[in-house]
Amino acid sequence: MRDFHKPGRSAVYATNGMCATSHPLAAKTAVQMLEAGGNAMDAAIAGAVLLGLCEPQMTGIGGDCFVLFTPPGSDEVMALNGSGRAPAGIDAEKLRAERPVIAPYSADAVSIPGAVDAFCKLSKDWGKIGLKAALAPAIHYAEAGVPVAERVSSDWAKATDNLSGHARDLYLMNGAAPAPGQVFRAPEQARVLREIAMEGRAGFYEGEVAQDMVSSLQALGGSHTLDDFANTACDYTDPITGDYGGLDLYEHPPNGQGATAILLLNMLKHFDISAMDPWGTQRAHIEAEATKLAYDTRNRFLSDPDHMTRLDYMTSPETAAKLAALIDPVKAMPGGVPGAEAVHKDTIYITVVDKDRMCVSLIYSIFHGFGSGIATDKFGILFQNRGAGFTLAQGHPNEAGPGKRPMHTIIPGLLQKDGKPYMPFGVMGGQYQPAGHARFITNMLDFGMDPQAAIDAPRCFAQGAELGVETSYSDTVKQELSDLGHDVVTPQTPIGGAQAIAIHENGVLEGASDPRKDGIALGY
DSSP states (O other), rough: OOOOOSSOOOOEEEESSSSSSHHHHHHHHHHHHHHOOOOOOHHHEEEEEEHHSSSSOOOOOOOOEEEEEOOOOOOEEEEEEEOOOOOOOOOOOOHHOOSSSSOOOOOGOOOOOOHHHHHHHHHHHSSSHHHHHHHHHHHHHHHOOOOHHHHHHHHHHGGGGGGHHHHHHHHBOOOOOOOOTTTEEOOHHHHHHHHHHHHHHHHHHSHHHHHHHHHHHTTOOOOOOOHHTTTOEEEEOOOOOEEEEEEEEEEETTSSSSSHHHHOOOOOTTGGGGGSSSTTTTHHHHHHHHHHHHHHHHHHHHHOTTTTOHOOOOOOOOHHHHEEEEEOTTOTTTOOOOOOOOOEEEEEEEEEEEOOEEEEEEEEEETTTTTSSOTTTTTOOOOOOOOSSBBOTTTTTTOOTTTTOEEEEEEEEEEEEEEEEEEEEEESSGGHHHHHHHHHHHHHHOOOOHHHHHHSOOOOEEEEEEEOTTSSOOOHHHHHHHHHTOEOOOEEEEEEEEEEEEEOSSSEEEEOOOOSSSSSEOOO
């Protein structure tokens, strides 16, 4: 229980249903879907699509998603890969001749958006009230407008330079990011959402909307075709699993980086984390070193699942043991985390649990702030730049190629206890996400924190050659980390954001939402 003398958040408790996400309007909309007879899938889709308007720098219908969920009345965890592919015309050799990496704010970086296809399929297969009802709130707010929240305004201002062309007209107000409380509208997107509501996936991947996307990309040199969009298809997949402290961790398989979280937790098992000061130097150092090794492994092997052959190696306890043995408890290894082509921190996460205890853990992103910065000419669809997650290294499993899915940083999570769903959760923050999953879980299991406290707690993250340390760490710890050889820096923004809903044995739901964002947990 938190110290009520200090600023903080209380856990949210409810019995019928709950949503936790990064914007209050989306959480409210999701709960209203539940109250109106929808299930957790309906509510998650409604909230997620609306977040593309509440936080357009983070996500939108031009992006991708990954989903873990449990069907009503079932303990089975299912996964859906809603990430799009590179166009058939992409040419890695040609791109290599131009530059060492894919230019992140170019048409070359735009992979086909996969989220809309995923939302349509999930609504049809698992929803109760239909796609029209699920999209109605987003259509309304696209036209009426959404007051810009404080954290959203701050992130918006930091990403305005990523916008180009027509996107600057759509996402800037008098040439600048909106201030908190200014109203953002996207009436063109309301037209697109109506097409999807009426025609399903064909309303987006075929016809007038698809032609707008293809024409806009081709005008900027993209190789995208109508066939690339028409052929887009999400896939049901099998989750991958690990364990820690008596809980089973379910992660989405590649091309997401969930295997990295499993590897990192397997490495941390080789250290007595619970004996360490939770906000002390030793824990921060061990986690940083384990992160460097786990992410280096990720960068070597993780790719489109059709091209990846080392998944078992990444999740093997033997691999974790060998890597953990490389960690020096009193000295930082040089070099940081190599090989990550593109760094970002822009994602939304939403989790919903309904009265039947159907759980949805959904993460949805356009990659960098405002994605590629490219918006379509007619409907203003903002494209992701997820193709920047490819490497151009010849022969690498994650080398850019026709129809391939790039390595993704976004990962939903779900914990089971004694074979039953216990907690859908997610940690936003781009590259940070596997490290964020590990810290959230170890906060709870090694230090006995409740979910809200585990989310509130200080964070640090080894990224590149630097160790980002939030201001909530003491100056003494920062100096001691520097003395161990870490290049300690203060991140420009807080590290990541998280949401979680615990399902207790008595049926009560406990929600937690990160104060680093504008959102809430809300139940009824």
